[in-house]
Amino acid sequence: MRTRLLYQEDSYIREFEASVVDVIDNKVILDKTAFHDGEGGVEADTGYLEATGARYRVRAGREGGEVVHIVEGGHNIKVNDIVRGVLDWEPRYRKMRLHTAAHILSAVLYKRHNALITGGEITPEYARDDFSIEGDMSQVRRAFEEAIAEVNEIVARGIEVKVYWLPREEALKIPGITKLAERTPPNLPVLRIVEIPGVDVQADGGPHVKNTQEIGQVKIVKIENRGRNKKRIYYTV
Structure with missing residues (x-):
């Protein structure tokens, strides 16, 4: 896995910055994330990724051993972009x-x-x-x-x-x-x-x-x- 799981270190992280390491269609892989991916029976987190002046709705998931951030609709996120992740904190x-x-x-x-x-x-x-x-x-x-x-x-x-x-x-x-x-x-x-x-x-x-x-x-x-x-x-x- 290429992603450092910030929630395992501190479950109270609500916002974070990360670098994009891969983009596969509407799936974005980051070098670190506070989004829980739904493993272990806990429903996956939702929230936003902010990048290149835009805000994208995402939900987390796990595919092929990687944590992916699945973007709703189109996006312009590219490899090496710096993004800001924001969790839907109350849920x-x-x-x-x-x-x-x-x-x-x-x-x-x-x-x-x-x-x-x-x-x-x-x-x-x-x-x-x-x-x-x-x-x-x-x-x-x-x-x-x-x-x-x-x-x-x-x-x-x-x-x-x-x-x-x-x-x-x-x-x-x-x-x-x-x-x-x-x-x-x-x-x-x-x-x-x-x-x-x-x-x-x-x-x-x-x-x-x-x-x-x-x-x-x-x-x-x-x-x-x-x-x-x-x-x-x-x-x-």
């Missing part, structure tokens, strides 16, 4: 809050029921997760309600969220370093770790809040039965 910040909440929820359900995540999505409006949890729906509902109550208790503690990098072999020795049933951490020599001390440690490449209190109140939207060992919870903040 991005809501995704950060929900993303950190999702880590806490997965940790609580892993601890309580040994449940793993079998699918998920995070949008600015809501998050949804599928968990490998057994039982009839009344039991599942009670399990989710109790878990969300514990999530909110953890959120209220105001725990500082830590982000750091570890060699892959060292990271994989940490119990529960991934809570995904069908996915392992990316095959990289160094992994980015997101830790909520005393609650959760996971390998994760996406943006998060700095303190759990920023999440606010987590509320269940609905619960669904998606099949054996696949129970879905929608929630918001």
